[in-house]
Amino acid sequence: MKRIGVDVGGTFTDLVLWDDDGTVTVHKTPSTNHDPSIGTMAGIEVLAERAGIDPSEIEMFFHGTTVATNIVLEHNGSDVGMITTDGFRDLLHIARKKRPLNYSNYQDLPWQKWQLVPRRNRRTVPERIDASGAVLTPLDEDAVRREVRMLRERGVEAIAVAFLHAYRNPTHEQRVKQIIAEEFPGVFVSLSSEVAPQYREYERFSTTALNAFIGPKTSRYIENLAGKAKEAQVGEDVHLMTSAGGLVTSRSASEIPVSLLTSGVVAGLLGGCAIGEASGYPSVITLDVGGTSADIGVAPDGKLRMKHLLDTRIGDYHAMVPMAEVDTIGAGGGSIAMVDDGGMFRVGPRSAGAVPGPACYNRGGTEPTSTDAMVVMGWLREDSFLSGSMEVIPALAEDAIRTHVAEKLGTSLEQAAMGIFTILAHSMTEAISLHSVRKGYDPRDFSLVAEGGAGPLFAWQIAEQLGIPRVIVPGHPGITSAVGLLTTDIRYEVPTTVWTSSDEPDVDLIGAEMKRLADEATAQLLADGVDATGITLERSVDCRYLGQGYELRVPAPDGDIDAEWVKQTAEAFHEIHGRTYSQRFDDKPVQLINIRVTGVGAMSHVRIREIEKGGADASHAIKTTTKALFWEPGSTEPAWHDTPVYRREELLAGNTFAGPAIVEQFDSTTIVGVGQRATVDPVGHIIIDRLTDRSAEEASA
Numbered sequence: 068m069k070r071i072g073v074d075v076g077g078t079f080t081d082l083v084l085w086d087d088d089g090t091v092t093v094h095k096t097p098s099t100n101h102d103p104s105i106g107t108m109a110g111i112e113v114l115a116e117r118a119g120i121d122p123s124e125i126e127m128f129f130h131g132t133t134v135a136t137n138i139v140l141e142h143n144g145s146d147v148g149m150i151t152t153d154g155f156r157d158l159l160h161i162a163r164k165k166r167p168l169n170y171s172n173y174q175d176l177p178w179q180k181w182q183l184v185p186r187r188n189r190r191t192v193p194e195r196i197d198a199s200g201a202v203l204t205p206l207d208e209d210a211v212r213r214e215v216r217m218l219r220e221r222g223v224e225a226i227a228v229a230f231l232h233a234y235r236n237p238t239h240e241q242r243v244k245q246i247i248a249e250e251f252p253g254v255f256v257s258l259s260s261e262v263a264p265q266y267r268e269y270e271r272f273s274t275t276a277l278n279a280f281i282g283p284k285t286s287r288y289i290e291n292l293a294g295k296a297k298e299a300q301v302g303e304d305v306h307l308m309t310s311a312g313g314l315v316t317s318r319s320a321s322e323i324p325v326s327l328l329t330s331g332v333v334a335g336l337l338g339g340c341a342i343g344e345a346s347g348y349p350s351v352i353t354l355d356v357g358g359t360s361a362d363i364g365v366a367p368d369g370k371l372r373m374k375h376l377l378d379t380r381i382g383d384y385h386a387m388v389p390m391a392e393v394d395t396i397g398a399g400g401g402s403i404a405m406v407d408d409g410g411m412f413r414v415g416p417r418s419a420g421a422v423p424g425p426a427c428y429n430r431g432g433t434e435p436t437s438t439d440a441m442v443v444m445g446w447l448r449e450d451s452f453l454s455g456s457m458e459v460i461p462a463l464a465e466d467a468i469r470t471h472v473a474e475k476l477g478t479s480l481e482q483a484a485m486g487i488f489t490i491l492a493h494s495m496t497e498a499i500s501l502h503s504v505r506k507g508y509d510p511r512d513f514s515l516v517a518e519g520g521a522g523p524l525f526a527w528q529i530a531e532q533l534g535i536p537r538v539i540v541p542g543h544p545g546i547t548s549a550v551g552l553l554t555t556d557i558r559y560e561v562p563t564t565v566w567t568s569s570d571e572p573d574v575d576l577i578g579a580e581m582k583r584l585a586d587e588a589t590a591q592l593l594a595d596g597v598d599a600t601g602i603t604l605e606r607s608v609d610c611r612y613l614g615q616g617y618e619l620r621v622p623a624p625d626g627d628i629d630a631e632w633v634k635q636t637a638e639a640f641h642e643i644h645g646r647t648y649s650q651r652f653d654d655k656p657v658q659l660i661n662i663r664v665t666g667v668g669a670m671s672h673v674r675i676r677e678i679e680k681g682g683a684d685a686s687h688a689i690k691t692t693t694k695a696l697f698w699e700p701g702s703t704e705p706a707w708h709d710t711p712v713y714r715r716e717e718l719l720a721g722n723t724f725a726g727p728a729i730v731e732q733f734d735s736t737t738i739v740g741v742g743q744r745a746t747v748d749p750v751g752h753i754i755i756d757r758l759t760d761r762s763a764e765e766a767s768a
Contacts, residue, residue, distance in 0.1 A: 068671065069120065070127035071111065071301070072552035074331050075103045075134070076357050079421065079520065081546040081734070082110045084118050084125070085553055089676035092118040093543045095520070095734050097421045103134060104292040111301060127670075128302030129314065129552035130292070131331035135285045135324050139382045142181045144280035145225045145255070148188040148218035150211065150243060151272070152231045156189045158272050162385075181383060183276040188223060190214040198266075198566075200236035211243050215250040225255035225279035229272045234264040234564050255282040262323060263387045265661050266564040270377065270387040277384050278325040285324035293317040303596075306557065308334045310379075311389035312371050313558020314670070316595045325388055328381050331548055333391045336364035336371065338551030339516035342541045344369055345675040345750045348514040351539070352499055353393075354529065355548060356521035358401040359418040363498050364393040365508060375617055389560050394502060398494045400438040400521040401425060404468070404487045406475040414490040426467035427459045435471050439464035440487035441524060443480060445695035445710070446738055451731045481696055485705050492525050496532045503533075507647075510535045518547035523737035527726070530757055531740065538755040542675070542715075545734025550673070557668035559591045562661050568613075569637040570656040578628040581606060581662055588666030597668035609661035610640040612652060618660050619643050633659070678751040681719025685747075688717035690731065697727045697741050708741070715753075722747045726755075 074081045075098055084092040094114040099106035107130075115122045138144045151158070159182070168174045192211050195204035218226060226247055233240045237260030244256050257279040263271045293305045306314040308330040320327055332355075339353030349369040355362040365372065372392040379390040397416020401424065404414045414437065419425055423432035425439045441447045442464040449459040465480060473483035503510050510533045517526035517540045526538045541547050561584045567573040585604050592602050606623035621643055624635040637657040645651035681687075695710040708727050715732035723746045726739035730753065739745045739755055746754045 068127065069125050070129065070553055070673070071114070071125050072129045072131075072334075072546075072549035073107050073110070074131040074334055074546070074548040074552065075107060076331060076359070076548075079358060079545075080106045080110055081549040082107075082114045083543065083546045083549040083553070084114050085550075085673045087671075089674070090118075091543065093546045093549075093734055095545055100421075102288075102291075103132065104288065104295055107292060108295050108299065111299070123300035125301045126303070128296055128305050129308070130305050131308040131334040131548060131552055132288075132327060133331050134288050135281045135327045136329060136381060138281045138284055139277065139328070139384060144183075145283045146188075146221075146223045147184045147225045147227060147276060147279045148190065148221070148223040149184045149227045149229065149276060149279075150190050150192060150214055151229050152195060153191045153193050155231060155268070155272075156191050157186070158269055159184060159189070159276060160186065162269055162273075183273070183280045183384065184227065188218065188221065190218065194230060194239050196230065196232045196236045196239060198232050198235060200232065202236070202239075206239045206242055208242070208246060211246050212250055215247050219251045219254070223254070224283045225257060226251070227257045227259075227272075227276045227279040229259040229275045231268065233258075233260040234266060234271065237261075237264070255279060255286065257282060262325060264564075265376075265387070265562050266566070267377075267387065270385045273385040274325060274387045277381070277386055278323060281324050285327065286321040289317050289321050289324070308552055308555070309389075309558070310391065311373070311558065311560060312337055312391045313555055313560075313665075313667075314552075315557065315559065319559070319591065319595065325386055328386055328388065329390060329393065332362045332393045332395060333371075334551035335362050335518055335548040336366060336391060336393050336551065337554050338541075338547035338549075339364065339518060340366050340369040340371075341551065341554040341675070342516050342539055342547065342752065343514055346514075346539055346748050346752050346754065348537070348539065350513045351516045352503060352510065352513045352535065353516045353518055354495060354499070354522050354526055355518035356495070356525055357399050357519045358424075358521075359397070359399045359420060360395045360416075361398045361495050361498070361519075361522075362393055362395050363495070363502060364391070365499075365502050365506070365513070367508060367513075373620060377617065392502070394498065396494055396498050398437075398491045400436065400524075402437050402491060404435045404437070404440070404472055404490075406472060410475075412472070412476060412486060412490065414487050415494070425464070427461060427464035429458055429460050429463060433467060435464070435467035435487065437487055437491050437521070439467055440484040443468055443484040443696075444488070444705075445693055445707075446524060446729060447736055448693060448712070448731075451736055481705060485696060485698075488525075488528075492528045492532070495525060496529050499529065499533060514539050516541070516547075517737070518544050520545040520735050523730075523735050527738050527740040527743060527755055530755070534757075536757060540730075540737050540753040540755065542751040543732075543734055544737070553673040555672075556670045557592060557595060557597060558665055559588050560663055560665045561588045561591075562663040564661050565659060567659050568656050569633050569659065572630065572633040572659070574628055574630065574633065577633075577659070577662060581628060581664060584662065584664035585666075588664050592666045592668045595668065601669040603667045603669070605665040605667060607663045607665070608636055608640075608659050609663070610636065610657050610659055612644075612655050613658055619647060620663075623662070675750045677749045678720050678747075680749075681721050683721060683723045685713065685718060685722035685724040688713045688715075688719075688722065690714050693729070695727060695729060699741050718747045718751075718753070720747050720749045720751065
């Protein structure tokens with residue numbers, strides 16, 4: 068079976084074609100941000116030609132995209148209307164008590180400045196359902212028709228429908244959807260009972276509005292790409308990565324596009340987990356550095372950690388959707404270096420992107436970037452970019468750094484270039500520390516997986532700073548996110564709120580709702596063409612102690628739902644709470660707030676095959692020797708070193724070499740620092756060890 072993974076980033080689109088016989092073909096192409104489907108389909112044609120096949124021979128198409136995220140961050144979504152319960156018109160505006168400046172009455176709150184739904188378009192109708200699901204006030208259908216007609220006349224592109232307690236009883240919202248279809252056919256409709264069917268009104272309203280805000284544009288993109296893929300006979304359908312680390316079909320993604328937020332970012336973490344497992348190091352920290360940003364994830368034992376639903380923000384907005392814990396900082400190969408008016412030396416978060424790009428690309432960019440800095444330091448050579456197919460002019464990089472940084476700081480060109488690299492590496496180190504050390508994980512228990520085109524350039528230094536024992540550089544680091552798309556299954560998570568307690572559990576309610584969720588998840592998978600024999604269901608419960616405001620997700624035990632099932636769930640919560648917060652209260656009752664069923668449709672996963680074996684000597688892979696700028700461990704002064712440059716494709720399993728060294732390949736460049744040793748493992752990954760107790764000379768002996 069031939070399958071393709073395509074990850075569209077802000078600068079490059081990464082593509083990987085994987086055959087079941089283990090053959091891998093990769094390609095990188097500049098992203099066409101005005102219409103990502105153009106670059107995607109063009110890249111598929113080049114990739115297929117490189118693999119010697121026709122695009123129609125590709126049987127499965129997996130996709131990660133930043134389209135939905137970019138719409139949110141750039142505030143350029145659709146004109147949205149909302150229909151809600153009388154008295155709740157301003158819920159989106161009021162939001163939560165938490166503010167950037169808690170005691171200021173004169174602050175512009177971002178979700179109020181960039182409103183998902185303008186107040187004039189937030190319309191209310193008489194209706195009311197209580198927390199048990201009972202109807203207190205029937206839906207006024209005449210009022211609904213009146214408001215829908217008004218929104219139609221105003222030309223809105225999407226309508227969000229969010230009623231009080233619709234998560235317990237969705238009948239009013241479903242009826243409104245029918246009326247909208249009659250009065251305003253073709254408009255995008257977002258129901259809170261479909262998008263986020265659980266309690267917490269503000270977050271549910273915000274997520275529903277966000278889904279409407281990004282819906283029309285994202286749906287058009289997905290349908291456009293799926294149409295082009297069908298025309299080219301590439302795969303039966305486009306499967307898209309969700310923020311929870313699963314795949315959904317183009318149909319499901321078009322209906323609930325809010326589930327796609329951070330999809331490409333999560334794919335990078337999944338790819339890193341697969342890389343670590345293949346090399347025998349399942350606990351990984353992933354560092355995925357692209358042209359615009361760096362994505363950082365921590366996966367103990369190769370397991371994704373999920374964010375709490377109150378922490379799943381995208382830009383300025385709350386999105387109460389399942390989201391793996393991966394965070395992004397503005398640090399990448401295109402990060403622009405500058406000296407501000409106060410004399411402060413800064414790098415990022417502003418990026419040169421793909422166009423005009425770094426100064427050395429000769430595409431009109433004049434400001435220095437971290438890529439220009441590494442060209443000046445000799446790490447990136449002019450014939451190393453995309454195997455020499457991309458023009459690089461070192462003199463332009465030197466001029467940019469000298470003019471904008473070195474002369475303003477009164478330093479040498481080399482010191483300015485090294486300073487740019489050091490500042491960015493420090494930003495990444497701090498971000499990794501925030502998500503490991505400060506959350507109870509010891510980086511010394513993990514391996515650092517270097518991903519993205521620029522990850523292997525930074526990873527060696529970050530490992531030194533954090534004490535991470537090893538760096539793993541995949542066979543194709545520049546397309547690890549695309550590889551991650553090929554390592555997961557179709558997944559649908561269906562939640563609801565039950566709100567009961569372990570001391571007086573409503574087991575009938577839990578059992579009935581768990582069955583309903585299981586049926587719904589199964590129906591979605593069957594509608595996507597998943598065979599019934601390939602479906603498994605995973606159950607979980609969000610639990611907390613009485614008085615707490617946050618829940619922890621607890622895997623639910625198997626078996627019938629009865630008093631013993633509730634007891635086992637509570638015991639599991641005590642254990643998880645103790646591990647998370649170093650405290651547990653076994654004598655206190657446990658509240659069971661939300662229950663979840665995740666339907667999993669098994670997909671055949673790619674497997675990394677072993678490469679040809681060789682001896683320890685790696686000299687046969689040396690392409691040339693170049694002058695490159697490095698510093699000794701513990702030293703602050705860089706020096707020029709005669710540095711061997713290795714061809715990645717010629718390295719064999721078992722080859723070993725000492726740093727400093729440069730390894731070049733089509734999609735990335737790897738740096739091995741002074742005092743470090745690199746070994747190629749059986750599956751072709753480069754393992755860079757920190758030599759804290761022995762010298763580089765001993766390692767090379």
